Amino acid sequence: DAGVTQSPTHLIKTRGQQVTLRCSPKSGHDTVSWYQQALGQGPQFIFQYYEEEERQRGNFPDRFSGHQFPNYSSELNVNALLLGDSALYLCASSSTRDRVNSPLHFGNGTRLTVT
Amino acid sequence: DQQVKQNSPSLSVQEGRISILNCDYTNSMFDYFLWYKKYPAEGPTFLISISSIKDKNEDGRFTVFLNKSAKHLSLHIVPSQPGDSAVYFCAASAKGAGSYQLTFGKGTKLSVIP
Structure with missing residues (x-):
């Protein structure tokens, strides 16, 4: 049973460019959340997708956008990259059919470096 | 403003x-409230959780206490094993926010010395 998978594992971009990160949720999960983990910090919530719509959003600018596809997979897009966007981007999935407060399952992340 | 604080960056x-x-x-x-464990190059892995209606939850060697x-x-690990060496994150979710929107601390790096 595959867990949460993310691609690519590493990515290097130049300031001002745009990037797309991809996530496939754990089998049976229908909700995807994205987190940013800067060096030395804990993960910070970006947004959550369910039924192909953004349901909740953290304190991130509009340069961060996402999408969820009918097969529940998701993309995170970041436009006009800044040096401060360099971080580990984590995708997490869960199921609305699980009990309330079921824990999130995280992927191994995509390490983004902006130069 | 850090809403979840882990004041010890490391512990041996x-x-x-x-x-x-x-x-x-x-x-x-x-x-x-939840605790996650993270090994290098891996994503966080759920360890144990506790609801605010309880003050203790136990799962094998792991016990979480809530005051x-x-x-x-606090998270107690007894007995500690070398495989427990990892970064431990404390996380919390607010009423109505669901389990999707977690607020994490900065983590504590635990080193268990053989």
């Missing part, structure tokens, strides 16, 4: 002894 413990990791929070709306009046929780 001898194998077989107890490891105690601490976490403080400031948001009174938090009603569910709501002090807005403090």
Whole structure:
């Protein structure tokens, strides 16, 4: 049973460019959340997708956008990259059919470096 | 403003002894708390959780204690094993936010010395 998978594992971009990160949720999960983990910090919530719509959003600018596809997979897009966007981007999935407060399952992340 | 604080960046413990990791929070709306463990190059893995209606939850070698009046929780690992060496994150979710929107602390790096 595959867990949460993310691609690519590493990515290097130049300031001002745009990037797309991809996530496939754990089998049976229908909700995807994205987190940013800067060096030395804990993960910070970006947004959550369910039924192909953004349901909740953290304190991130509009340069961060996402999408969820009918097969529940998701993309995170970041436009006009800044040096401060360099971080580990984590995708997490869960199921609305699980009990309330079921824990999130995280992927191994995509390490983004902006130069 | 850090709503979830883990004030100890690192902790070293001898194998077989107890490891105690601490976490403080400031948001009174938090009603569910979790601990995640993270190895290098891997994503966080869920360890144990506790609801605000309880003050203790136990799962094998891991026990989480919650003191709501002090807005403090702790994770006890007994006995500690070298495989427990990892970064431990405390996380919390607020009423109505669901389990999707977690607020994390900065983590505590635990080293268990053989």
